[in-house]
Amino acid sequence: MTDIASPTVRISARPESAKRDIGIKRRYAAERRFRAYGMAAISTGLFFLALLLWTVVSNGYTAFQQTTITLPIEFTEKVIDPKGERATDGKVLQTANYPLLVRDALVKQLGIDASKRPQVKQATDMVSASSRTLLRDMVVADPSIIGKTVPVTLLAEANIDSANKGQIDLRVEESKRKVKDQQVTWMNQLAEAGVLKKSFNTGIFTFGASSRPEAAGVGVAALGSFYMMLIVLVLSLPIGVAASIYLEEFAPKNRLTDLIEVNINNLAAVPSIVYGLLGLAVFINFAGMPRSAAVVGGFVLTLMTLPTIIIATRAALKAVPPSIRSAALGLGASKMQTIFHHVLPLAMPGILTGTIIGLAHALGETAPLLLIGMVAFVVDYPGSPMEPSTALPVQIYMWANEAERAFVERTSGAIIILLIFLVVMNLGAILLRRRFERRW
Amino acid sequence: MSTSLLLLLIVVIGFIAYFSGRSRSLALAGGKLSNLHSLPGYHGSYVAIWAMLPAALVLGTWLIAAPIYIDSSTRAALPDTVQSQGAASLQLALGQVKSVAGGLLRLSGEEVAALESGAANLRSTLAAKGVALAGEGEPYMIAAAQHFNTMTVTNRWLMSAVVLLIAVVGGIYAIRNVAARFRARNQVERVILGSLIVASSIAILTTVGIVTSMLSEAGRFFTMVSPFEFFFGTVWDPRFAAAGSGGASGQFGLIPLLAGTLYIAFVAMLFAVPIGLFAAIYMAEYASPRLRSTAKPLLEVLAGIPTIVYGFFALVTVGPFLRDISAQLNGLVTGNYQNFIQAQSVVTAGIVMGIMLIPFVSSLSDDIITQVPRALRDGSLGLGATRSETVKKVILPAALPGIVGALLLTASRAVGETMIVVLAAGVAARMQINPFEPMTTVTVKIVNQLTGDLEFTSPQTLVAFALGITLFVITLGLNIYALYIVRKYREQYE
Numbered sequence: 001m002t003d004i005a006s007p008t009v010r011i012s013a014r015p016e017s018a019k020r021d022i023g024i025k026r027r028y029a030a031e032r033r034f035r036a037y038g039m040a041a042i043s044t045g046l047f048f049l050a051l052l053l054w055t056v057v058s059n060g061y062t063a064f065q066q067t068t069i070t071l072p073i074e075f076t077e078k079v080i081d082p083k084g085e086r087a088t089d090g091k092v093l094q095t096a097n098y099p100l101l102v103r104d105a106l107v108k109q110l111g112i113d114a115s116k117r118p119q120v121k122q123a124t125d126m127v128s129a130s131s132r133t134l135l136r137d138m139v140v141a142d143p144s145i146i147g148k149t150v151p152v153t154l155l156a157e158a159n160i161d162s163a164n165k166g167q168i169d170l171r172v173e174e175s176k177r178k179v180k181d182q183q184v185t186w187m188n189q190l191a192e193a194g195v196l197k198k199s200f201n202t203g204i205f206t207f208g209a210s211s212r213p214e215a216a217g218v219g220v221a222a223l224g225s226f227y228m229m230l231i232v233l234v235l236s237l238p239i240g241v242a243a244s245i246y247l248e249e250f251a252p253k254n255r256l257t258d259l260i261e262v263n264i265n266n267l268a269a270v271p272s273i274v275y276g277l278l279g280l281a282v283f284i285n286f287a288g289m290p291r292s293a294a295v296v297g298g299f300v301l302t303l304m305t306l307p308t309i310i311i312a313t314r315a316a317l318k319a320v321p322p323s324i325r326s327a328a329l330g331l332g333a334s335k336m337q338t339i340f341h342h343v344l345p346l347a348m349p350g351i352l353t354g355t356i357i358g359l360a361h362a363l364g365e366t367a368p369l370l371l372i373g374m375v376a377f378v379v380d381y382p383g384s385p386m387e388p389s390t391a392l393p394v395q396i397y398m399w400a401n402e403a404e405r406a407f408v409e410r411t412s413g414a415i416i417i418l419l420i421f422l423v424v425m426n427l428g429a430i431l432l433r434r435r436f437e438r439r440w
Numbered sequence: 441m442s443t444s445l446l447l448l449l450i451v452v453i454g455f456i457a458y459f460s461g462r463s464r465s466l467a468l469a470g471g472k473l474s475n476l477h478s479l480p481g482y483h484g485s486y487v488a489i490w491a492m493l494p495a496a497l498v499l500g501t502w503l504i505a506a507p508i509y510i511d512s513s514t515r516a517a518l519p520d521t522v523q524s525q526g527a528a529s530l531q532l533a534l535g536q537v538k539s540v541a542g543g544l545l546r547l548s549g550e551e552v553a554a555l556e557s558g559a560a561n562l563r564s565t566l567a568a569k570g571v572a573l574a575g576e577g578e579p580y581m582i583a584a585a586q587h588f589n590t591m592t593v594t595n596r597w598l599m600s601a602v603v604l605l606i607a608v609v610g611g612i613y614a615i616r617n618v619a620a621r622f623r624a625r626n627q628v629e630r631v632i633l634g635s636l637i638v639a640s641s642i643a644i645l646t647t648v649g650i651v652t653s654m655l656s657e658a659g660r661f662f663t664m665v666s667p668f669e670f671f672f673g674t675v676w677d678p679r680f681a682a683a684g685s686g687g688a689s690g691q692f693g694l695i696p697l698l699a700g701t702l703y704i705a706f707v708a709m710l711f712a713v714p715i716g717l718f719a720a721i722y723m724a725e726y727a728s729p730r731l732r733s734t735a736k737p738l739l740e741v742l743a744g745i746p747t748i749v750y751g752f753f754a755l756v757t758v759g760p761f762l763r764d765i766s767a768q769l770n771g772l773v774t775g776n777y778q779n780f781i782q783a784q785s786v787v788t789a790g791i792v793m794g795i796m797l798i799p800f801v802s803s804l805s806d807d808i809i810t811q812v813p814r815a816l817r818d819g820s821l822g823l824g825a826t827r828s829e830t831v832k833k834v835i836l837p838a839a840l841p842g843i844v845g846a847l848l849l850t851a852s853r854a855v856g857e858t859m860i861v862v863l864a865a866g867v868a869a870r871m872q873i874n875p876f877e878p879m880t881t882v883t884v885k886i887v888n889q890l891t892g893d894l895e896f897t898s899p900q901t902l903v904a905f906a907l908g909i910t911l912f913v914i915t916l917g918l919n920i921y922a923l924y925i926v927r928k929y930r931e932q933y934e
Contacts, residue, residue: 027826034828038722041715045739045802048795052742055757056749242639250633251640262923264643269849269919270912271856273883274650277890277908281653285896303646310643336629364746367858367883371890371904393748400752400863408756415749426744 056419060412066201066214067156067164069127069190071105073135074149079104080139081146093143098135102127102154109195110186122182128155130215155203156196158213158406160187164198167405204413208379209390209398213406216399218414220378224294224389225363231298231385232305232362237355239302240309241344247310248317249339268307275304276368284372291373292388300372301362308361312354316347349436356429360422366393392418446499446600450607454492457611461487461618468620478625486624489631490614495607502599510595514588519580533581540566541585541592555582654912657905664899665692670906676869676880678889678900692903694910696869700786700879704865705854707790707875708797713847715794716801721831723802724809736803743799751863754792759783759864762791766876781876782866789865790875793857797850804846805839811930812838842929848922852915858883882907 077084080096103124107114110123131154138152139145155161159178162168164187174181190196207217251257279300283289289296320343328338369375374394382389390398396418399411462484469475476483515523515534522533543566544552555562562582618624662670673693719739723732763783771777781787812835820830836843866878867888889904896902 027829031826031828034831035722035726038718038726041718042722042735042739044715045719045742045795045798046735048798049738049742051757052745052749052753052795055753059756239639239642242636243643244640246633246636246640250636260640260644262920263647265923266916266919267643267646269852269915270650271853271858271883271915273856273858273886274654274908274912274915277886277905278646278650278653280890281657281905282649285657286653306643306646334625334629336632360744364748366746366748367862367887370887373891375891393746396748396752397859397863400748400755411752415752418746419749422744422746 056412056415059408060414060416062165062167063204063409063413063416064201065165065198066203067161067196067198068153069106069156069196070151070153071102071109071195072149073101073105073152075101075135075139075146076104077146086143093140094136096136096139098132098139099124099129101135102131109193110189119182122180123186126157126160126183126186128157128212128214130155130210130212155214158404161214162406162409163187164191164196167409204410205417208381209377209395210379213402213404213410216407216410218392218395218417220381221390221392221395221414222417223381224297224374224378225392227294227382227385227389228298228301228391229359229363231295232301232359233355235298235302236305236309236358237351240306240355241313241351243306244310244313244317245339245344248314249335249343264307264310268311271367272304272365273367273371275300276371278303279368279372290386290388292376292378292390294382294385294387294389294391296372297369297374297389297391298385300368301365304365304368305358305362308358309351309355312358313347313351316350316354317343319350320346346438349432353429353433356425356432360425360429363425364393364418364422366391366397369394370397392421443499443503446603447496449604450492450495450499453495453604453607453611454488457491457614458484458488460611461485461615464615464618465620465624468618475620477621477623478628482624482628483618483622485628487611487614487618489628491607491611493631494610495603498606499599499603502603506595506599510588510591513591514584517584517587522580537581537584537588540581541588544582544585544589650912654905654909657902658909661899661902661906664902670694670903674871676885678903690900692899692906694882694907696871697880697882697885697907698910699871700865700869701855701881701883703875703879704786704789704793704861704881705851707786708793708854709847709851711791711794712797712801712850716798716850717805717843719798719802720805720809724806725827725831725835736806739799739802741799742796743803745796747796747857747859748863750792750796751859754788754860754864758792759785759788762788782878784864784866784878786865786875786877786879789861792864793854793860796857796860797854800850800853801846804849805843808839808842808846808926808929809835811842839929841925845922845925845929848918848925852918852922855918856883856911856915858887862887882911886911 079100080086080098081092083092086092103120104114106123106127107120112119112123114120134154135152138150156164159168160183163170163179163184168177168179170177170179170184179187187196203215204217205222206219207215208220210216247257247260251260279296283296283299284291324342324346325338328342329335333341369391374390375398376388376390378388378390392414396411396414399407399414402411462480464487465476465478465480465483469480473480511534514537515530518530518533518537522530540562544555547555547565551565555565562579670692671694673691674695675691675693676696677691679690719735723736727735760783762781762785763779766781767777767779770780816834816838817830820834821827825833861881861884865880865884867880867884868878869880869885872879886904886907889901889907
C-alpha cells in the first residue's frame with residue numbers, strides 16, 4: 001500500500017513550477033524539425049520536377065514556330081533550263097541552279113543592287129539552303145510551272161529565325177553575332193511588308209535529319225519509333241502474357257520455375273545498355289540483320305520490355321480471385337478454358353496497363369539503340385522496318401550534341417513531343433485502370 | 441514463290457482446314473452436339489494446327505538451313521586457287537559472287553552471253569544496271585554466280601513444294617482423325633500448353649543470350665589483351681583501330697572507368713538517398729491522404745521521364761549553372777572569376793542522376809515503411825513517443841533490411857545508367873578525387889567504343905563486351921543480393 005502511495009506523495013509534494021523536465025519542448029522541436037525535413041525533401045523533388053519541365057518548355061516552345069519568307073519566285077526558263085534540254089535529259093531539272101531563282105526574287109524584293117556581291121550574299125544567307133530542294137521538287141513534280149511566277153513560302157535561315165523570335169541579343173557587337181545589322185534591317189523591312197512572318201512550324205513534325213536546324217524535324221525519327229513500338233507491342237504482349245500464364249497457372253513449383261522467377265526479376269533490373277550489347281552480338285553479328293534497322297531495335301526493346309510485362313501480368317492474374325476459377329472448373333470447363341475464357345479477360349485491364357507502361361518506357365529508351373547503329377543521319381522516311389531509321393530519343397541525343405542555339409530549341413521541341421507521347425500513354429494507362437479496375 | 445506469299449498460302453490452307461474440320465465434326469455429330477467429345481471449334485483448330493504448324497516449322501528450318509547449304513556449295517564451286525587463299529578472302533570472293541549473281545538477274549540474255557564469252561567487262565556492265573562491284577571481278581565469278589542463281593531458284597521451288605505438300609498432307613491426316621469421340625480439345629490444349637512453355641523459356645533464353653554473347657566476345661578480347669591488364673590496368677587509352685594493323689597497341693585499364701562509375705553513383709546516391717528517404721517517411725507517416733495522392737504520383741513522374749531528357753537537362757541547365765555559380769563564388773572569395781566546377785563533371789552527372797533516382801528511393805522505401813506492422817507503431821506511440829521518435833527508434837530499425845535492399849537496387853540503377861553520364865560526365869578517363877572535374881564511366885566507354893564504323897576483330901570494339909560483362913556482373917550481384925534481402929524481409933512480417 002505504501003509502495004504505491006509514496007510516489008504520488010512525492011510528486012504532489014513538488015511545487016508546481018518545478019515539474020519534472022521530460023524535455024517535451026526539445027522533443028517537440030525535434031518533431032517539428034523532422035517534419036520540416038520531410039516537407040523539404042518532397043518540395044525539393046517537386047522543385048526539380050518543375051525545373052526540369054520548365055527548362056524543356058521554356059527552351060522548346062519556340063520550336064513550334066518558324067519564320068518563313070514568302071517570295072514571288074519567277075521560274076525563268078533561262079535559269080532552270082538554259083539549253084532547252086529538259087525533254088531529253090532528265091538530269092537538267094535535278095541539277096538546275098535553283099538558289100539563283102531565290103536570289104533574284106529576294107534581290108528584287110529588297111531592292112538591292114544585284115552587282116554588289118557581298119550584299120547579295122548577305123541577303124541570300126537569310127533564306128534556308130533547303131529552298132533548293134523545295135523548288136526542285138516543285139519543278140520536277142510539275143514542269144509546266146517553268147516560265148510562271150508563283151509565290152513560294154521559304155524557310156528563313158536558323159539565325160534569322162532566332163533573331164526574329166528575339167533570341168539573339170542585338171546589343172552585342174556586330175562582329176560577334178551571326179546576324180548582321182543589315183540583315184536585321186532587311187528582316188524588319190520584310191516583316192513590315194508582310195513577306196516575313198512567324199507561323200506554326202509543321203516542319204518539325206515532318207522533316208528528317210538535317211544539318212540545318214530550320215530544315216530538321218522529328219518526322220523520320222518518329223516513324224522509326226512507331227515501327228519499333230509496333231514490333232514491341234506485337235511481340236512482347238503475346239509472349240509476355242503466354243509466359244505469365246504458364247508461370248502463374250501451370251508451372252509446377254520447383255527449382256526450375258524458381259530460377260525462372262529470379263531470372264525475370266533480374267532481367268527487369270539489368271541496365272538497358274546490356275540489351276544493346278546483346279542485340280549487337282546476337283541480332284547483328286550472329287544473325288546478320290541489318291544495322292540501324294527498326295526491326296533490330298524492336299527486337300532489343302521487346303526483350304527489354306518483356307520482364308516488365310510479365311511481372312505486371314502475373315500480378316494481374318494473381319489478383320483474380322480463386323472463386324472465379326473454382327466456379328468455371330466446377331461447371332466443367334477445362335483448365336485451359338477456365339484461364340482463357342474467364343481469368344484472362346478479368347485480368348486484361350491490369351495486363352494492358354502494364355503493357356502501356358512498358359511501351360512508354362521502351363519509347364524513351366536511348367542507350368541500347370545507340371549500340372545497334374541507330375545513331376544515323378536518316379533523311380528519308382524508312383519504307384519498312386528493315387530500312388535504316390532512327391528513333392525519337394536518339395534524334396534528341398544527336399541534336400543535344402549539336403552546338404548551335406537553334407538546335408537547343410529543336411532538341412527541347414523534340415523532347416516536348418516525346419513527353420507528350422509519354423503523357424498520353426500514361427494517361428491512357430491510368431484511365432484504363434480507373435475505368436476497368438475491379439476490387440474483389 | 442516469295443516467302444511471304446508462301447506464308448499467306450499456309451494461312452489460307454489453315455483456314456480451309458479449320459472450316460473443313462469443323463464441318464466434318466458437325467456432320468459426324470448428326471445434329472446433336474453432345475455426341476461430340478469436343479466442341480466443333482476444337483476439331484477445326486485441331487485440323488488447322490496439323491495443317492499449319494508442321495509446315496511452318498519446316499519452312500523456318502529451311503529458311504535458316506538453305507542459305508548455309510547454298511553458300512558452302514557455291515564456295516566449293518570456286519576454283520582451287522581462290523580456295524587456298526584463306527577464309528577471309530574466300531568470304532570476300534563469295535560476297536562478290538553474290539553481288540554478281542544479283543546483277544546477272546537484271547541483265548538480258550545477250551548481255552549474259554557477252555559476259556560469258558568475255559566480250560564485255562563484268563564490272564562496267566553491272567555498274568550500268570546499278571550494281572556496284574567491290575573488286576574488278578574475275579571470269580570464274582560468272583560461272584559461280586550462275587551456279588548460285590540456279591541453286592537459289594531450285595531451292596525456292598523445292599521449298600515451296602515441300603512446305604505446301606506438308607501443309608496439305610497434315611490437314612488431310614488430321615481430318616481423317618476427326619471422329620465423334622475424338623479428344624480434339626485435349627490435343628489442342630496440349631499444343632497451347634507447349635507454346636506457353638516456349639514463350640516462358642524466352643526469358644531464360646535472353647539471359648543465356650546475354651551471358652554467352654558477352655562471354656564469347658569478351659573471350660575474343662581477352663585473347664588479345666590479358667585479363668590482368670584489363671582488370672587491374674590503371675590507364676585507359678584504347679587508341680584508334682588502325683585498319684588492318686590489329687591495333688593491339690592501346691591500353692585497356694578498367695580501374696579508371698570503374699572509379700568514375702562508382703564515384704558518380706556515390707554522388708548520386710548521396711543526393712538521392714536523404715531526399716528520397718525523407719520524402720518516403722513523410723509520405724508514409726505524416727502526409728494527409730490528399731497530399732499523398734498528389735505528391736506521390738508527381739514524384740513518380742520523375743521516374744517516367746526518359747533519361748535522355750535528364751541528360752539534356754544536365755547539359756543545358758545544371759552544368760552551366762554550376763559552372764557559373766562556381767565562377768561567381770570564386771570571384772567573391774578570391775577576386776578571380778575563374779570557375780572551379782567544370783560544366784561536365786562528377787557533381788553535374790551525380791546531381792542529375794540523383795534527381796532521377798529520388799522516386800526510386802522514395803517509392804521503394806515507402807512500400808517497405810508501410811509494410812511495418814501497425815502494432816509496432818501503435819505500441820511506440822502509446823508509450824508516449826512522438827511520431828519522429830517512433831520513426832527513428834522503431835520503424836526505421838524494423839524496416840532497415842528492406843531499405844538497404846531498396847538502396848542496393850537503386851545503386852545498381854545508378855551504376856548502369858547511360859544517357860545522363862554520356863551527356864554530363866565527360867569522356868576523360870582519369871583517376872582523381874576532385875568531384876568538380878570530369879570523369880567517365882563504364883557505360884560511356886561502351887557507347888564510345890561502339891558508335892561509328894566498327895570492325896568486329898579489333899580489341900577497341902571488343903573491349904565494349906568485356907566492359908559490358910563487368911557491368912552485368914556488378915548489377916547482377918547487387919540485384920540478387922537486394923532481392924534476397926527484400927524477400928527475406930517480407931517473409932519476416934508475413
